[in-house]
Amino acid sequence: MxxxxxxxxxxxxxxxxxxxxxxxxxxxxxxxxxxxxxxxxxxxxxxxxxxxxxxxxxxxxxxxxxxxxxxxxxxxxxxxxxxxxxxxxxxxxxxxxxxxxxxxxxxxxxxxxxxxxxxxxxxxxxxxxxxxxxxxxxxxxxxxxxxxxxxxxxxxxxxxxxLERTADFPDLPVVRVALMLASAPQLIVPILRVMGFAYGLKLEVFLPDFDNVEQAIYGEQSPLFEFQPQVVILGSNYRCLDWDGSLKQPAAWATEQAQLIQQHWQVLSGKFNCRILQHTFDLPPYDAYGHLAGSLLAGRFRQLHALNSELVKSCPSYASIVDVTVIQARQGTQQWGDDRLWQVARQHPAPAAIPALVSEYIAILRAYGGQTKKVLVLDLDNTLWGGIVGEEGIAGIQVGLESPAAEAFHAFQEVLLQMKQRGVLLTVCSKNNESDAKRPFVEHDGMLLGLDDFVAFKANWESKDVNLQAIADELNLGLDSFVFVDDNPAERQLIREQLPEVTVVELPEEPAKYVATLLAGRWFEALVVSDEDHMRTQTYRQEQGREFARQAAPSLEGYLSGLKMRAQSGAFDLQRLERIAQLIQRTNQFNLTTRRHSLEFLRAMIDAPSYWTRWFSLSDRFGDHGITALVIVKIEGHVWTIDTLLMSCRVIGRGFEDYILNEVVAAALQAGAVRVEGHFVATAKNAQVADFYTDRQFSRNSEGEFSIAPDLYLPVRSVIL
Structure with a gap:
């Protein structure tokens, strides 16, 4: 050569x-x-x-x-x-x-x-x-x-x-999952466990004997009782349905099939107070009737659509729908299933489709485990619009419907606006002159987002990690609840290195792919969407008024008194149950035990004499925070044990926790309790409440339990009415 x-x-x-x-x-x-x-x-x-x-x-x-x-x-x-x-x-x-x-x-x-x-x-x-x-x-x-x-x-x-066999596993939240499928799950389980680990969950997985799902659900000696699942995944596919019944009674078939599945939900929820993830039914790639399968009353496509519709309409609050028809459409029907693998090993879906299915599970499990993100941090130039506004001016940036490039940014803003409306907090972190950065929001007709859609706006020449930390401090939220979006790879790497708790989205070069990339991460998945979610941006903007008042006040006591705070409370009820469940799943910092009670378990507490429950809301002269705290007490004879005491980070520092504890002890005293007990279960996020009980007159025994006689408790003075 x-x-x-x-x-x-x-x-x-x-x-x-x-x-x-x-x-x-x-x-x-x-x-x-x-x-x-x-x-x-x-x-x-x-x-x-x-x-x-x-x-x-x-x-x-x-x-x-x-x-x-x-x-x-x-x-x-x-x-x-x-x-x-x-x-x-x-x-x-x-x-x-x-x-x-x-x-x-x-x-x-x-x-x-x-x-x-x-x-x-x-x-x-x-x-x-x-x-x-x-x-x-x-x-x-x-x-x-x-x-x-x-x-x-x-x-x-x-x-x-x-690694599990040879090393101490990281201290992650444990979720017990029963995988109850009509297909062989062996290829799914290792993928489920490693993806759970990747997103901060240690998954313990129960598998029933093959083709024995109903026995595991209904059997009196089922090993499922020993496992005590927190989450049950129920899944079947079109091959397992009674199609003869569809031909005999096509008008009633979908409803009857849905009722059989609904019975599974009721039994599982009654036995285990668990979260249920229910598959819809996928569609076969072809049908003997061709296009008529979608229009004939007994056609398989029409019947499957009707059955899936019945499942969605009847889905209770303690269940989540895993829409496999959407996953199947993303993967492509030919990639979704493999007839030979089904016939040989009852494997479904095909291996190539397993990551997409498991990703759906993980998104819901992360929400169940309280790992939903809260804040989306956005760059501006070439992220919310095309071009650099400080160099090209308003006329030079691209956003709107006048060109394909502009439409890509318009579509991205449209999704961001939808996310804001469902409770995600939007913030700006941009290297720009502030006046230049704000002009498009006021002057450009193609912009969908306005300045009022953001709860924090940092546009300056400070390093972005410094600005992002400042945003976290202003919002009083942990960095692990932040997601960072920036078109510049160098800025993304800076945040990864300096603020590793922040999730960084690997934004592609093509703006038309921004929407898919952001949504594919499923960072903001929620089990429910409450009225408080719709009002979240307004609530945080009200907080800015409170901060101005705090800075102007001569003292903290004067500031708190000037807020004119009023609290309301009541026992758990059906009207507020979804918000209560959401607080339990998402509150991490001011949470003494971080017990993630299921919605069905909370529902059972409403009329249970062995539990005393209270939700608390707080309002002041700037606005209403809504329900921001709750307490669950287990009553055993004359002993009241505080199972759960948590409070949203939005109201930390107001003395609200003392008002709440005063209410709990007063209720215990009135009920004739001789002792109130409390527990603290340490997590990576709740260190600030480690001394909550000892700072409030409770004594601690050798086993780490806290207690006080309610008649000896001295109520803490509070300015909350």
Whole structure:
């Protein structure tokens, strides 16, 4: 081969495919003398080249020679480029020096120009080998989130299983899930567990014996009783339905089939007070009646649509619909099912569709586990509109319906407005002059969003991590409830590094894909949408008025007194139950036990004599906060035990918690209780209430339980009326 081909300026003009072709014919001398000194200078070197180059070098047993030549050293030239660093990390691991490899992988992950499943999984594997288990779990979580298909998730699931066997699992909320499917679940379970882990949940999964779902639900000795599921997933498919009955009584068939499923809901809810995730029925790819299957009374398509409609209409508040027809449409019917796999192994859906189905489960489970995000932080230039307003002016930016580019930003704003209307808080974090940044909202006819749609607006030249932290402080919300959207990869990387609690959306270059990318993350999934959600932006804007009043007040006591706060309270009732359930699922900071009681369990408390329940709302001269706190007390004889005491972060610092505790102890005293007990269950988010009881006259015993005799309790003075 001519030697000129290995000159740097020649190689720099080749793409990766050409470089790989040359690499195939390289010998030991060529790898050592020609390739090694140039790798860090080649712009076309990417993942495939890294993999192939390291494989060839291992085959030729050259890695120790590269070490002798200084290429793997801390000051070696390979560390001058990202992919050169990756080669160093791989070679250290191939040499068995996994500790050194982990150090390089740490740097790589912080400098990666884009997300890479291969890099993240590779780093997790080496972390596992090195015993760096925290690093391994962290990088495995990233890999599972970024996996592109079933094959990649399988790889992540296998490593997840190995880590579980050999390392202490991270302290994550545990959710017990019963997977009750009419198909074989074996391929689904490992994907479900690794994706749950990736999004902060430890899932314990129960499987009934095959084709034995009804026995597990109704049997008196069912092992489901021992498992005590918090969530039950019920799923069947069109192949399992009684189609003979559809032909005999087509008018009543869909209703009768739905009633059988509704009985499952009632029995499961009555036995376990669990959340139910109910599949709709998918559609067959073809039908013998062709297009008539959608119009004939007994046609399968028409009957399946009717059955799904019955399930949706009758779905109780303790259940969530998993609309598999939507997932099937996204995947494509041919990718959704595999007739041969069904006939051989009762596998459904096809493996390629499993990640999409499990993603739907995980979105609802995250909402159930209280992991719904609250705040969307938005850049402006090339994010809410096309162009840079500070340079191009109002006339130069693109948003509206006048062109495809403008329409993409219009569509994005349309979705953002819908998110705001359902309770997501919108904020701005932009590097801009504030006056320039606000002009489009006032002057451009194509804008759908207005300044009043945002609860915080930071447009300046401060670093974005500083501004984002300031927004969190203003809203009194944890950074883990924030989602950051910015078209600039450098700004996204900055937030990942400086504020790792914040979720960063990997926005694509094409604005037409912004909507799908944001919504696919399912960060703001909720089990219910309440009246308080619709008013959330207005509520937080009222908070700004309170903050101005606080700054103007001569003292905190004067500020609180000047708010003229009034509280209302009452026992749990059906009218307010959805808001109560939402508070239980979403409140993390001021939550003494973080018990995620199900909606059905809360419903059972309404008339239960063994429970005393109260919701609390708070209003002041600036507006009404709505229901922002609640208490659940379990009554056993003359002992009142506070099972749940929580309060929205919006009203922290008002003395509301003292008003609430005064009410609880007064009610206990009136009921003849001799002792009020409380518990504190520590989580990663509720440290601020660790001393709640000891700061309020309760004594603590050796087992960590708190108690007080209600007649000895001295009510805390409160300015709340």
């Amino acid at each position: 001519p030697s000129f081909i290995f000159q740097s300026d020649q190689l720099q003009r080749l793409d990766e495919a050409a470089l790989l072709g040359l690499l195939k014919v390289a010998d030991e001398r060529t790898l050592l003398e020609d390739w090694a000194p140039l790798i860090h200078e080649l712009p076309a070197v990417h993942e495939r080249f890294v993999e192939r180059f390291c494989a060839y070098c291992e085959a030729f047993q050259l890695i120790s020679k590269f070490e002798e030549m200084g290429f793997l050293a801390a000051d070696g030239v390979w560390l001058d480029s990202f992919y050169g660093q990756w080669i160093v990390a791989k070679m250290w691991s191939l040499q068995g020096q996994v500790d050194r490899a982990v150090d390089v992988y740490r740097d790589l992950l912080s400098e990666a120009p884009q997300v890479s499943f291969r890099l993240e999984l590779e780093a997790a594997r080496i972390g596992h080998k090195a015993g760096a288990f925290e690093f391994a779990f962290q990088t495995l979580s990233l890999a599972a989130q970024h996996a592109a298909d079933y094959g990649q998730l399988q790889q992540a699931a296998r490593l997840h299983a190995r």
